Amino acid sequence: MDTEPQFFETNAAPGVVGQPLSRVDGWAKVTGRAKYSAEYNQLPGLVHAVLRTSDVAKGRVTSIDASAAQRQPGVLAIFTHENLPKLAKTPNNPEDQKAFASSPMSFFPMASDQVHYAGQPLAMVVADTLEHAQYAAALLKVNIAAEVPTASYLDPKATSYVPKSVKGTEGVTKRGDAQAAFRNAPVQLTATYHHATNHHNPMEPGATTAHWEAPDRLTVYDTTQGVSETQKTLAAMLGLATEQVRVVTKYLGGGFGCKAWVWPHVVLAPLAAKAVGRPVKLVLTRPQQFTGMGHREEQEQTLRLGATKEGKLLGIVHEKTSTTSPWDDYAETNSRIINMLYALPAFESTYHLAKASVMTSTSTRAPGDMPGSFAIECSMDDLAYQLGLDPIQVRLLNYAEKDPTNGHPWSSKSLKQCYARGAELFGWSQRNPRNGQTRNGKLLVGYGMATASYPVHNSQGNARVRLYADGRAVVQAGATDLGTGTYTIITQVAADALGVPPQNIRFELGDTILPTTQWSGGSTAAGRVSSSVYLAAQEVWQKLIKMAVIDRKSPLYGAKAADVVMEKGRLQLKADPGKGEAFGEVMKRASLSDVEGTAQGRYGSIYKEPGAAADANMNKEEKDAAAGYSMHAFGAHFCEVHVDPELGTVRVARWVSVMSAGRILNPKTARSQVIGGSIFGIGAALMEQTVRDPNLARYTNADLASYHVPVNADIPDMRVDFIDEHDPHVNAMGVKGIGEISIVGVTAAVANAVFHATGRRLRSLPMTPDKVLAAMRQPA
Amino acid sequence: MSSDLFPNADTPPLADNSRRSFLKQSGGILGLALAPPLASQAERLTAYSKVIQGATDITLRVNSQAHTVRVEPRVTLLDTLRERLDLTGTKKGCDHGQCGACTVHINGKRTLSCLTLAVMQQGKEITTIEGLAKGDELHPMQAAFIKHDGLQCGYCTPGQIMSGVACVQEGHATTDAQCREWMSGNLCRCGAYPNILAAVREVASQSSKG
Numbered sequence A: 001m002d003t004e005p006q007f008f009e010t011n012a013a014p015g016v017v018g019q020p021l022s023r024v025d026g027w028a029k030v031t032g033r034a035k036y037s038a039e040y041n042q043l044p045g046l047v048h049a050v051l052r053t054s055d056v057a058k059g060r061v062t063s064i065d066a067s068a069a070q071r072q073p074g075v076l077a078i079f080t081h082e083n084l085p086k087l088a089k090t091p092n093n094p095e096d097q098k099a100f101a102s103s104p105m106s107f108f109p110m111a112s113d114q115v116h117y118a119g120q121p122l123a124m125v126v127a128d129t130l131e132h133a134q135y136a137a138a139l140l141k142v143n144i145a146a147e148v149p150t151a152s153y154l155d156p157k158a159t160s161y162v163p164k165s166v167k168g169t170e171g172v173t174k175r176g177d178a179q180a181a182f183r184n185a186p187v188q189l190t191a192t193y194h195h196a197t198n199h200h201n202p203m204e205p206g207a208t209t210a211h212w213e214a215p216d217r218l219t220v221y222d223t224t225q226g227v228s229e230t231q232k233t234l235a236a237m238l239g240l241a242t243e244q245v246r247v248v249t250k251y252l253g254g255g256f257g258c259k260a261w262v263w264p265h266v267v268l269a270p271l272a273a274k275a276v277g278r279p280v281k282l283v284l285t286r287p288q289q290f291t292g293m294g295h296r297e298e299q300e301q302t303l304r305l306g307a308t309k310e311g312k313l314l315g316i317v318h319e320k321t322s323t324t325s326p327w328d329d330y331a332e333t334n335s336r337i338i339n340m341l342y343a344l345p346a347f348e349s350t351y352h353l354a355k356a357s358v359m360t361s362t363s364t365r366a367p368g369d370m371p372g373s374f375a376i377e378c379s380m381d382d383l384a385y386q387l388g389l390d391p392i393q394v395r396l397l398n399y400a401e402k403d404p405t406n407g408h409p410w411s412s413k414s415l416k417q418c419y420a421r422g423a424e425l426f427g428w429s430q431r432n433p434r435n436g437q438t439r440n441g442k443l444l445v446g447y448g449m450a451t452a453s454y455p456v457h458n459s460q461g462n463a464r465v466r467l468y469a470d471g472r473a474v475v476q477a478g479a480t481d482l483g484t485g486t487y488t489i490i491t492q493v494a495a496d497a498l499g500v501p502p503q504n505i506r507f508e509l510g511d512t513i514l515p516t517t518q519w520s521g522g523s524t525a526a527g528r529v530s531s532s533v534y535l536a537a538q539e540v541w542q543k544l545i546k547m548a549v550i551d552r553k554s555p556l557y558g559a560k561a562a563d564v565v566m567e568k569g570r571l572q573l574k575a576d577p578g579k580g581e582a583f584g585e586v587m588k589r590a591s592l593s594d595v596e597g598t599a600q601g602r603y604g605s606i607y608k609e610p611g612a613a614a615d616a617n618m619n620k621e622e623k624d625a626a627a628g629y630s631m632h633a634f635g636a637h638f639c640e641v642h643v644d645p646e647l648g649t650v651r652v653a654r655w656v657s658v659m660s661a662g663r664i665l666n667p668k669t670a671r672s673q674v675i676g677g678s679i680f681g682i683g684a685a686l687m688e689q690t691v692r693d694p695n696l697a698r699y700t701n702a703d704l705a706s707y708h709v710p711v712n713a714d715i716p717d718m719r720v721d722f723i724d725e726h727d728p729h730v731n732a733m734g735v736k737g738i739g740e741i742s743i744v745g746v747t748a749a750v751a752n753a754v755f756h757a758t759g760r761r762l763r764s765l766p767m768t769p770d771k772v773l774a775a776m777r778q779p780a
Numbered sequence B: 001m002s003s004d005l006f007p008n009a010d011t012p013p014l015a016d017n018s019r020r021s022f023l024k025q026s027g028g029i030l031g032l033a034l035a036p037p038l039a040s041q042a043e044r045l046t047a048y049s050k051v052i053q054g055a056t057d058i059t060l061r062v063n064s065q066a067h068t069v070r071v072e073p074r075v076t077l078l079d080t081l082r083e084r085l086d087l088t089g090t091k092k093g094c095d096h097g098q099c100g101a102c103t104v105h106i107n108g109k110r111t112l113s114c115l116t117l118a119v120m121q122q123g124k125e126i127t128t129i130e131g132l133a134k135g136d137e138l139h140p141m142q143a144a145f146i147k148h149d150g151l152q153c154g155y156c157t158p159g160q161i162m163s164g165v166a167c168v169q170e171g172h173a174t175t176d177a178q179c180r181e182w183m184s185g186n187l188c189r190c191g192a193y194p195n196i197l198a199a200v201r202e203v204a205s206q207s208s209k210g
């Protein structure tokens, strides 16, 4: 391969990339054949583990009486902090943590008698059947010397502090003198926004099936977004070499960020399996899912925005306060999007944290950008109304032609087209510029919109392509498909890159025995995996071409390799396409059944500058700077709501999203991702909140009956469109991810529509009927 | 492992070889949930099974096939399908009747298998997602889900499809609004709702024509 990777250009003869192919894994999923991580029942002697978790949020375990539980038939083992086998490396030890690729918090339960959060695992029962294990776990008599917990940053006992850094962003960041800019601005807006605790709640709960095939060979079927990260982390914790652990995730029932990490149950299952000498399956119950795999933290943000009388931004001062765990300084980095979304001369951001009796919060679909966009996009709406401008106009007025954080040009940006197309599809021009004026019967009607953006994060990974002489191919990468469509889009890319029909491709993923690639998260998988597969196919061609030009029997004999190209599975001369042959002929004469290629695909600023920008200590701005471009996807959401002024209910009646995210590999699966992200955001806007009791610090609604996620009847017709981009800077396929940008701006679009409908600004999510009614009682 | 917390480490017992009385079990966490339905179903239970205490052999007709399986009275139909019959197409999303992932048909009616005890389903015709297609020929609802991309991760999908089939049969898919309402017992966190609606409505319009 050349060191400078080639860029995928759509062939003159149209292929399947960019076509709305139906999901290749659809058949397995609609027939029930798709095997998820808790469904490997054929493992010999498989038994069940069940966790017993703490009702108390803070204290010390004084005793666990297991006598009744032990007497139950079928019980094989009971683990507590007193007998849990020791981990070789533990998240509790900061030194050990360095060995982990994906440990979500600096705490591992059942290592001592300490209880730090409600729902913390205290014991694990292993039994022959699920029912035996469940019943025995219920019979454990747990005594805890309870202490008074701290529920959240709002708890009077909580003390807030400014951390050194949160997720690689410094606790305080300054660009220019934002305080002065705000102070001197002719237009000043100050607003505080609240965001409730949210839970990912993938429909498939966390599940780990652990099978020790030999004392030094562990296979784990796990609900993970990253098999390689889980493999590395598990190996370190269990004292094994990485290659001694195999992690398999063929199908994943949604992730949304919570399955990106090795949570305690993932480690407990192999420990139990080792102890009982049998494969062990451990599945979290739905309530355990709320305290087993993280959450989006409750938070408030105050945004002080200064602008000129014409509506041009002068400076923004942003402060965020949120709850974190006793051990970690974790907060979503909301400031990132506020800093870069508009042509903003000065910005300052401060994070405040307060430790409480909760587990560490974690990555949740568009971490930081999602709640951050709520604040900036509502405040921009305020600015528009205050100055009598159209909301789109105020955004165009502040359009960032280059990245305001570093002055770099964008690798590509089609946000203006997104606004225009979205406005057209939605009928934005029909909007009454005054709020509280549009009615449909007794319902108040409102239109709202918001900008979306999500960065192109760096990532890299490998792929292998094996092309058989008969025109079939096996393509492999240890990626995962969260339901995003990875199986399908990679099949399409491989088909075009190899010049064979998609039904000839078998794409295998979700296993650490396949080429290593990074996790599916941060919207990186589509760009990274497609690039590595495309480049691996190029290697196959290079090998075949080299064979052909030295093969006396080939029509291409004697040609320069550089003059030969592949077109629809045929090797031919660039200058004289008639001269050439099918690749199968070359292989046949060489007595080869297949030819294999491998390659590394890189996504983001490391695509063109692998060495310089891959330095792990650099932040995103520095990496972008090394590459010379800032890389983001952009888009816009448009929303119509109907508000019942008597009941306070808000219904989303219409929805339009227009996204520009590089090359769209499959508009059908991409559309599904965008509506999915929008619906996730509509949930956060209107109904989703996990409520922690202020005294007991325990969730009061940890189930799907009382944690409301949107249902079919909540969702209207949704229209999605894409602005196609040709971006040669982000990766070899020109792809930017869409899994996360789809949720950014959604809560603001809904809130802006509610403001347009009612004349009331709701700044606390979710906008439940009680809040709407309270607002309606206030003057507009 | 010498701790006394491993009582059976040397001789693991076989599944369900116990003979515990039902009363003893019902004193546990499942007691409340079990008592009322069992009291009213007691007659039928004794008719199908010789004993009602501990694990018993029961026969379930699933997808037109009879399966004899040894279960305790507290075992749900969902766990029987998933853990004993290896019919894992039916999914567990909540185990509490809140999500619809476990939807199956019992005598043609959609039923949440996590809220259904296996012992009470003898003599009934149970259909799961595995029984919907005829060999390689997909049920029209399955084909419509693929066509309209009514799925992403696929975990809610078997339940959505079983509900969708029933929804059409019930006559609850005659308008978009009605169909949305009657499909709202099946949560989809990936947010495939508009596509699910399109799939169910298409099958409904085809079957009304046919």
Ligand code: FES
Pocket (backbone or CB within 6 Å): B091, B092, B093, B094, B095, B096, B097, B098, B099, B100, B101, B102, B103, B112, B113, B114, B115
């Ligand atoms: S698993 Fe039965 S309704 Fe959720």
Ligand code: FES
Pocket (backbone or CB within 6 Å): A203, A253, A254, A483, B150, B151, B152, B153, B154, B155, B156, B157, B187, B188, B189, B190, B191, B192
């Ligand atoms: S397809 Fe993932 S939950 Fe519905």
